[in-house]
Amino acid sequence: MKISNIHEAKSQLSKLIESALAGEEIVIAKAGKPLVKLIPYQENKQPRTPGGWEGQVIISEDFDAELPTNLLNLFAGEEE
Incomplete structure (x- = not known):
């Protein structure tokens, strides 16, 4: 197993790939x-x-129903 530090890996990536x-x-x-x-x-x-x-x-019948306004506002980062 060869252990290489990040700096060495950046400068010698091609050689490390060949070794792998x-x-x-x-x-x-x-x-x-x-x-x-x-x-x-x-x-x-x-x-x-x-x-x-x-x-x-099982997917609920109302799966794609519109969300309540207060919940949509929370997703938008707005207060209730």
């Missing part, structure tokens, strides 16, 4: 404290299958 692609574990740290791990990107091997929640979610 070669299988080395790269950890980027700040003040000696590990923050993130640099790993190769992997595509999802199986596409997402939509529709797994049928029959498990």
Whole structure:
């Protein structure tokens, strides 16, 4: 495992990426404290299958009804 500080990671990013692609574990740290791990990107091997929640979610009839004015005012940051 290679630990690199943020400054080194900024200046040597290409080399760190190559090392990660070669299988080395790269950890980027700040003040000696590990923050993130640099790993190769992997595509999802199986596409997402939509529709797994049928029959498990119920949407209320008034789901898209207009909100009361006092609630809309609160969202806008206004007092009641």
